[in-house]
Amino acid sequence: MPAGGHAAPAAPLAAGQTGKALRFSIAFFVFGLLNNALYVVILTAAVELLPAGVPTGVVALTNIAPALLAKAVWPYALRGQVRYARRIAACALLSAVGMLLVGHSPVLASRLTGIGIASFSSGLGELTFLQLSTRYGRRAGQAVGWFASGTGAAGLLGAAAWWLVRPLGVALGLSLLAALPLLMAACYLVLLPSREALEGDAAYRTLAESEPTPRASMASESDDDEELLRPRAQRRESMDVAPLPFGRGAGSARAVPFARKMLLLRPMLLVYIAPLVLVYLLEYTINQGIAPTLLYPLPSTSQHPLLGRIIRKLADYYVVYQTTYQAFVFLSRSSISMLRMPAIPRSWLWAPAVMQALLVALLASESLYAWFRPSIASPLVIVLVCVEGLAGGSAYVSVFYHIGTDPPSPAPKTASGALLDETDEEREERQGQEQEFRIGSVGLGDTLGILVAALISMPIEVSLCAAQVASGRTLCREVKS
Template sequence: MDEDSLVGNQDYDDAAPREPTTSASTRRLLLKLGCSFFLFGLINNVLYVVILSAALDLVPPSTPKGIIAFCNIFPALVAKVGWPYVLKGRIRYTRRLNGCCAISIAGMINDRSDAKVVALFDSLLMRLLGICLASFSSGLGELTFLQLSTRYHPSSVAGHAVGYFASGTGAAGLVGALLWWLVRGLGVRTGVGMSSVLPLLIPLSYYFILPRPEVFAALALPSIDEEDHLDNEATASYTPLPTTDDDSPVMPKGPVALSPSDKWHLVKPLLLNVILTHATVCVYLFEYTINQGVAPTLVYPVPPPEKYWILSKIVQSIRDYYPLWQLVYQTTVFLSRSSISLGLPPLPSRLLSLPAILQAVILFIVVIESAVGIFGDDSEALSFSLVFLLISLEGFCGGLAYVNVFYRINQEHPHVPHGDLERARQEREFKIGSIGFADSTGILLASIVAVPTELGLCRAQVARGKKFCKSL
């Protein structure tokens, strides 16, 4: 199956004079590019976070929340594994994004199914089906936007795009958790229904805000290496792109498509360097085991107003603890995923495994706190402070792992024969898309581990007389 490259469908006049290269015009284009990719990351991931934050409300108390996590990640994993490895040729970005938008809306509308005449079991199945559709759309969308970032040159522009996309995905966590915190009082049916219109912002941003890659060819931006130089030469004298996905531009050579052996040759070093050496799978395994298997059991008595004036305004029932932990986690994820877009330097390669090590330590401590209570059941303030600190650190580690791994892959350039630009582009797209399954694999494993973890920790709490988890 061949995919045709198209970024937007607006017409572009090759004969029109180019905009003068000034610092103001450069800043304006980079701002539009950053805003576009920020919105892509925000909207593509926000429904995923809404579903995770609403886990307590989407399923009955007797259903482990890890089931929500499983349905919310497995279809995304299928999309991330299927598209880069199975499909070949050039990418139809327009069709992909329109399809993702339609699937996501359909999933969230289906997720609202809660008719009074439907049995609870049937209603639960319909909600899980809707979650699966939204997950598939989110996984395919994330893959597509990361691949789209590699179409921009020079490398500084591509890094700008992926940095803002990562920041948008972090903002999605914060916005999604906060959004559900605000609308959950309206009920699942109304709250999820209101969220279903958000995917429409993706095609609007794509068509009306996103600059085309060709416009950066006229700017006096530094080229990092020979590949950037070749790409800038190509975009400076490009063949006009078609206005529909079905028409292909005239190419001087036959169609280029990476073979399975080509893809395996590209992915082998990534499997060792990124997925194994930098422990990307482990980062997300530990992180989402905490979020889905341990955090639901980190509940304490409702703080009395006379003793905890501020905290009592936030936590008014024991059901408020879980969305609060999600909000704290998503806030710190947003800050750390925005590190590169804020101008901070990326982590050195030798430190990319550090987030996984810290996540393992955090997981161990919160499991002990949940099971036995490090400070005892009479020291809720100390326990709350400890959990708040650990959840914050967990979010920082997860966000740093995400943005730094994808940024470094985005900045790599394939070694291809001189002038073979189409092959170079497809290799860049495949490389950044091929590692997307690493984080999803870690999250999927965590959703499986989270079910027995949550049940086991709840039993341990009940055994020592703390029965809050049973009332969630």
């Protein structure tokens, strides 16, 4: 229900958690896991989805630009209450259709179209589940923590899922994986408890949260009977949003006007959005532009017993870097949910971006000058990649945790400067819609950073490799030969 009347956020995972609270945590973990897994599948399978001579960067760009479009446009374009059941069903269906199109079309343009459809639905799905978390009041932080953990695990699951079905071929393999988003919709319908059912087991709830909150529109009896948060199949919302007027009629709530959204957005730009953009811009510049050039002579088992068994050819270095990165992203995105650690304080949210900037400088200089001692160079790079994953994942989960648990915003004022005249029910609904907008508008931060990184990483990789060759180090050319 609407997120009015926020008390202090609930602990990420309370001791003695009830069955419904456990289902709540699992549901948001599964949402993050399945919504983001197909993004990783497509990137992992990129080489096999493209004809010879087409750069894999084409897939990376097609896999991120539509998601950015969904996150950038949707929070501003739609007004009123989100109809979660309809939107989640649409996202699941679009993802499945996109994967089937990628798998069964032999034409490059059609495959890229399928990738774009799946990307758009993934971006809209991430936006939707983050917005859904705010409708659980003081449990919003717990929902965000478990959703972030699921998105971290998606990197590992997506890569593993593709390698598992890869022997079956692209068509059959992607057809099987197209079922994953349908499981996400089933999880919403079957597993996720309503806020009312969840708080029936809670040890404490505020008065505002104890009271039933009406829907934005009560124009018909059927609207009266529906609940905003009812992930059950008895009743399904008939459209993505309930259209609401800018004004107020009898028994109706206000939609958040565009001007009000701009006022809500402004204080978040430097506190939340800019740090997130910078973290992911730098992080993916390392992953896509610098890491492919961090190559060393193959390690011997006598010097490096573990690496000597894992790295058998030059291409294995990049695989090790990416696997390590994904593992530590999962660890850091699970810091609030599984490890029960606090979020990074709001005043320190720029710290991960500063750390990523230092890592970019350090790793780029190593790529150019090879100044790490040869005996420890590759293990040291792996350690730095661990730090990179920790910084990026902690920034993501901390930013969205803070937004999800922020207190409701002050009441807006009329043109004359007076406070808006609204009932308690309208205030709660307005605050709920504003929280949905706030967390949704920040969602484009990581995607925008990844997109810009995809555009600049290719020339960075080419330049670093050319500098290595000019200094007599040719491993970056040999790895592709």
